[in-house]
Amino acid sequence: MLCRSLANSTLSCDMKKHRNPRLLRLLALCAPLLLAGCDMALLNPKGQVGEETKSLILTATWLMLIVVIPVIVMTLWFAWKYRATNKSARYEPNWSHSTAIEVVVWLVPIIIIAILARITWVSTHELDPYKPLQSDVKPITVEVVSMNYKWLFIYPEQGIATINELAVPVDTPVNFKITSESIMNSFFIPELGSQIYSMAGMETKLHLIANHVGSYDGISANYSGGGFSGMRFKTLAMTDNDFQQWVAKVRESKKVLDKATYASSLVPMSENTPVTYYSSVDANMFQSIVHAPMASGMAQQHEGHAGHDAHDGMDMKGMDMKMEMKGAGTDAVAAPAAAANVQNGQPMTMAMDAGAHAMHAAGTAAHAHKE
Structure with a gap:
């Protein structure tokens, strides 16, 4: 009976599909419109670096579409015009050359490539992650350590540290110093801009700025193992007063981050680690983490x-x-x-x-x- 009911339902579905082919085609065409409800972080930047990155992506895309769109249109038009049932289409089996076509198919791509090369050269230097951002506001420094599977943020100027929560004042450049406790990762806040790799025994740099108050997702953009999917953190962009209040709240924590706590509580692997505050941190903690592989060797x-x-x-x-x-x-x-x-x-x-x-x-x- 169960098999018969399944067969009947399948037959019924097949009959419905044949009855409404136009409806199915319409739904297929409308399906991409559902993507309009998705939040595309890269195209919705909240910082200077993100804005410049968005501009670069859109400019390069539009330039490439100058070639892509005509090719797609002509492909469809040629297939329609020279279909077998169109007896009015002119048949020229001996045609082999057109100077106008040769000029277009060579000159246009060359011009586009030259423009893209110029844009890429300039933007590569302007968006260099190691290049400090120009601002009248004094930057703050945040030391970042990727771990299995969590993020450690050290504020050397404030003398505090956090796990899986990053707070920055708006319109203030942030100088990130980044390393890894173990496997290579990638530090990425899509709405603020570029990503940079974190590697054990090395210190990489990244300079970002948040121009709007809000909460932004931070992720690891490089697969690093079983807990990779939960290796996320929140970036809280806030006013200067709110940032000072946040620092005061962190300093109220009873936990301190010294080398013993780091070795016993943070180095062991953990997944989906909750936000943790440390009211104080050893002054040379970050450098000791960077030099740990060398010291061990x-x-x-x-x-x-x-x-x-x-x-x-x-x-x-x-x-x-x-x-x-x-x-x-x-x-x-x-x-x-x-x-x-x-x-x-x-x-x-x-x-x-x-x-x-x-x-x-x-x-x-x-x-x-x-x-």
């Missing part, structure tokens, strides 16, 4: 050298003992002196000299006995 290298040195020392002592024992076997008088040299830690060359003298003395005695 140097420690391992030092341990390796220590092991080699100990092994080499044992080998050298063994060589000394061998040489001295050899000398002791050939000359009973030289043996105590050679052993004393080794015991007192004197250089191997002295021990070798003692052995050589012993061997020479033994050879001389043997020669005299023979005579």
